[in-house]
Amino acid sequence: MITTILVFLLGLLLLSIPVAAALAALGLLVGQIFSPFPLYRAMGEIAWTASTDFILFAIPLFVLLGEILLQAGIAARTYRALDLWLSWLPGGLMHANIGTSAMFAATSGSSVATAATITTVALPQARRYGYPEGLFAGSIAAGGTLGILIPPSINLIVYGFLTNTSIPQLFIAGIVPGLILALLFMICILIACSINPRLGGSRRSARWSDRIESLKDLLPVLFIFLVVIGSIYAGWATPTESAALGVIAALLLAFRYRAVSLGFFKRVFEGTMRTTAMIMLILIAANFLNFILDSIGLAETLRQFVNNLGLSPFKTLLVIIALYLVLGLFVETLSLMVITVPIVTPVITGAGYDPVWFGVLLILLIEMALITPPVGLNLYVVQGVRRSGSISDVMIGAFPFVLMILVMIGVLVAFPGLALHFARTVG
16 A cells, blocks of 8 residues: 555656645545545545644744845845855855855745755855856755754744644754754865865955954844744744744844835745745645545554564664655655654654654755755755756765765764753743
């Protein structure tokens, strides 16, 4: 049964059917074949329940927050400031790619939005200073993955919704692993450019007066982060309320930089509605598919299968990690999450692992899927903005960063306290 369902899903995706439509069609098909009951009649109620949950209201708010900061030019200001501070390192601008991605991730919540934004800002600079675009583009694709690990993260909200796990704890749990991963990316760039200095473009230095003056351009992102995450950590706001506070703070910054106009609001709302509609349609369709799979007993069958294998908890974890590494090559990341999480999480928690810790580990696995071909979404986003050369250059350039994510997965498995230490202080 599991093989049949996977074949159906991959077949629908290979036909270039939109993800939400593919998931809904698969649910109808599986229900028709494997269930004697007309399960499709539950579609309306499932769609209503999934689209009216208060927790999910945080998604359009965080998307709106990222769009406001993007259209207000705050990402470009942040990039210029970090360029002044980091360009002396071997790798130069690529460190600014990672640093800006990490800071923009602290406001955006979306990997794709982060990758697209940094590509738009950084690529003209790369061409100006003579950077080979392979590793440079790969660093942007990899840096963009930080958008779903460093909070606020739309994917962590989805995971919390699907598993009934505390979203504030998930947000706090993602901070330290996200910063360590950003540091690993920068170490990767240092090693690569030390071995082959040509990869790092022309070396530049900046005056200390310019660096000090540029600090003011880092304050807006830090301000938004403190408003959003600080209000959650202090217990003053739920994730949804903190997202609303973040939107208000972002609007104040947009007014401060005189970026507000009718065209500004048109671009912001169009971008927000487009992204939110895509996410919600996938969530609704995936909820319906998960209902069908649960109704035909697939989740229980899988749990019994794993239990009958007699594996130790650690070996069970390794099997699940391997499963995500393989599926991540072929299935779009949000779809991968909403299809597998309700099935896999009970197996993991039954093996004794903390669901908050597993949420962070899962995001790392999803990050890897974003930059591994053939379906790595960030690779196509960067290439789409780049509009020159071959996407194979981006894929090769991203490969060293895939290895860094694998290292981070190993570190998190060995030291779960990196995610759980501060998360346990949040109710």
